[in-house]
Every structure is written in C-alpha cells, then in structure tokens.
Amino acid sequence: MADKKRVFSGIQPSGRLHIGNYVGAMRNMISLQEDYYCIYGIVDYHAMTVRFDPKEMEKSIVDCAVDYMAAGIDPERSVLMVQSTVSEHSELAWILNTITPISWLLRVPTFKEKRQQNPDNVNMGLLDYPVLMAADIIVYKAEVVPVGDDQLPHLELTREIVRRFNSAFGHVFPEPEAKLGEVARILGLDGVSKMSKSLDNCIYLDESKDEMWKKLSTAVTDVRRKRRTDPGKPEDCNLFTMHKAFSKKEEVDYCARECSTAGIGCLDCKKILLENMYGELEPIQKKQRELRSDKEYVYDVLKQGQRKAKDIAIKTMDDVYGKIGISSFH
Numbered sequence: 001m002a003d004k005k006r007v008f009s010g011i012q013p014s015g016r017l018h019i020g021n022y023v024g025a026m027r028n029m030i031s032l033q034e035d036y037y038c039i040y041g042i043v044d045y046h047a048m049t050v051r052f053d054p055k056e057m058e059k060s061i062v063d064c065a066v067d068y069m070a071a072g073i074d075p076e077r078s079v080l081m082v083q084s085t086v087s088e089h090s091e092l093a094w095i096l097n098t099i100t101p102i103s104w105l106l107r108v109p110t111f112k113e114k115r116q117q118n119p120d121n122v123n124m125g126l127l128d129y130p131v132l133m134a135a136d137i138i139v140y141k142a143e144v145v146p147v148g149d150d151q152l153p154h155l156e157l158t159r160e161i162v163r164r165f166n167s168a169f170g171h172v173f174p175e176p177e178a179k180l181g182e183v184a185r186i187l188g189l190d191g192v193s194k195m196s197k198s199l200d201n202c203i204y205l206d207e208s209k210d211e212m213w214k215k216l217s218t219a220v221t222d223v224r225r226k227r228r229t230d231p232g233k234p235e236d237c238n239l240f241t242m243h244k245a246f247s248k249k250e251e252v253d254y255c256a257r258e259c260s261t262a263g264i265g266c267l268d269c270k271k272i273l274l275e276n277m278y279g280e281l282e283p284i285q286k287k288q289r290e291l292r293s294d295k296e297y298v299y300d301v302l303k304q305g306q307r308k309a310k311d312i313a314i315k316t317m318d319d320v321y322g323k324i325g326i327s328s329f330h
C-alpha cells in the first residue's frame with residue numbers, strides 16, 4: 001500500500017445508479033484498484049447542499065455502499081468510507097477556503113445551474129461545494145480522480161487551489177488528474193438529453209431483463225432511419241454508444257457495418273445489446289441482493305474505511321499545520 005499512488009473519488013448517495021454512472025466513472029473506479037491505492041468516499045456533506053430528508057440519509061448511504069461493492073469496489077484492497085466520518089475533509093476545506101477567491105466559485109457551471117434550479121436555496125455550501133471536493137481529494141494526496149465529464153470544471157479548480165496552496169505555503173499536495181471513462185457520455189433513452197434520474201430517461205443497474213428490454217426496444221436510435229430498409233448512421237445513434245460501452249469489438253463492428261448497409265434493423269441491434277448489457281449487470285445484481293441481506297457487513301466495511309482513511313488524512317494535516325504555522329498546537 002505504502003508505495004502505491006492514491007486515487008480518490010466521491011460518490012453522491014443519491015439513490016439508484018444508472019448505466020451512465022456505471023460507464024462514466026464506476027468502471028474506472030473499479031479497474032484502478034489494480035494499480036493504485038483507492039479511497040472512495042460517500043459524500044454525505046455534499047449531499048446536504050440541496051434539500052434532503054434526514055430520515056432517508058442513513059439508508060441512502062448504505063444503499064450506495066452496497067451498489068458500489070456489488071459493482072466491484074473491493075474493501076479488501078480499497079477504502080470505502082463516509083466523508084463526514086473523517087473530519088479532516090472539512091477541516092482542510094476551511095483552510096482551502098481562505099485561499100480560494102469567491103470569483104472562482106461563482107464561475108463554476110454546476111453552481112450556476114443549481115442556483116437557477118433552486119433559487120430559494122442558494123446556500124453557502126452550494127457555492128463552496130468544489131472546495132470541499134478539493135479537500136476530499138487532496139487530504140489523501142490523491143493523484144488520480146475517476147469521474148464523469150461533468151466533474152471536469154471541479155477538477156480544474158482543485159488543481160488551481162493546489163497550485164495556490166503550494167506556492168503560498170510550500171509544497172504539500174500533488175496536482176490530481178481526472179480519469180474519464182472510455183466511452184463518451186451515454187445519452188438518455190430519448191437520445192438527446194443526458195441520462196439523468198430527474199429526466200426519467202435512464203436504464204438502471206438493477207433493472208430486470210424484461211424492464212431493460214422494454215426501455216431498449218423503444219429507445220430512440222438514429223432518427224433519420226425511418227424504415228428497416230434505410231441505412232443508418234451508427235455515429236448518430238445513442239444505442240451505438242451503448243454498444244461500444246457493453247459489447248465486444250467484433251459485435252460493435254458487426255452492428256456498425258450491418259446498420260450502415262441496412263443489413264440488420266434497429267431491433268436486431270438492440271437484441272444483441274440487451275444480451276451484453278444484461279450479461280454484465282446480472283452478476284452485479286446478484287451481489288447487490290447478497291449484500292442487502294448482510295447490512296452488518298456493510299456497516300463494518302464503512303467503519304474500517306473510516307479508520308484507514310483517517311490514518312492517511314491525519315498525516316497530511318500534520319504537513320499542513322506545519323506549513324501554516326500552527327503545528328505546535330496539534
């Protein structure tokens with residue numbers, strides 16, 4: 001562990017996961033476990049920047065832990081923890097706040113969006129969200145951050161904050177880099193907007209094969225392909241992006257060729273996709289059911305995660321206290 005570079009990513013405990021989440025960040029979170037020491041935080045403090053129901057919070061966190069473990073986060077190799085249980089995250093965020101100009105935060109696209117969506121709840125936490133995110137990452141001196149492309153502006157801000165800290169106080173933190181999924185963003189079933197729960201256009205990870213087929217069979221493909229005999233343009237088809245995410249290269253090539261020559265119709269193409277998509281998700285669903293019936297184990301993993309994460313975070317904070325001149329008191 002000691003010599004491995006570190007990875008951090010934050011997970012919003014916000015309910016059911018869809019294949020966009022899975023392909024965007026989760027797969028990388030899983031595969032990075034091979035070569036890095038990975039720390040994954042369920043970011044409850046971030047979740048509190050929008051209105052939430054305290055009665056649901058604990059369940060959301062546990063569900064989230066279950067989903068990520070089912071998908072392949074391995075608590076033997078990696079750390080799975082709850083953000084608020086390692087208080088160093090928010091402590092470091094405070095220090096970073098003092099070197100972050102407000103103007104940087106006002107420019108962040110997600111802040112602008114959320115401020116429009118919830119005009120009656122534009123709280124400080126919403127504005128400060130990226131600073132806490134920066135602290136999440138650098139409190140472990142993480143160098144790689146698997147995320148979806150919507151998080152890139154936040155990562156850029158983290159790097160700017162790191163540069164500013166290092167040049168103001170002396171070198172403590174590496175500049176972390178984002179690691180994006182291999183497949184460009186999967187759009188929703190409508191083929192236009194991004195896949196998102198609030199738009200109700202998702203395929204969820206825990207969907208049954210029948211449900212999945214209902215959604216796939218009616219999902220929008222290349223809109224210009226009106227009849228079975230029209231040749232299609234795979235590059236204009238969201239289903240083709242899904243193929244690239246779930247099917248083997250030969251099948252991707254086959255579908256591209258047969259679509260563009262009208263050799264197969266959209267339904268044929270979707271049937272192949274269904275087999276591959278469900279094939280990958282079925283074992284995850286099985287593991288989900290197992291973990292849901294062993295909650296004690298899940299709580300235990302999070303407790304151990306807290307311990308392991310705290311050990312690292314404390315060391316970083318020692319460096320920080322030294323650089324900012326308060327180490328004698330700690």
Ligand code: TRP
Binds near residue numbers: 147
């Ligand atoms: N902002 C991320 C999201 O909405 C969650 C997050 C919080 C995060 N802290 C992080 C992601 C640190 C990567 C690194 O999905």
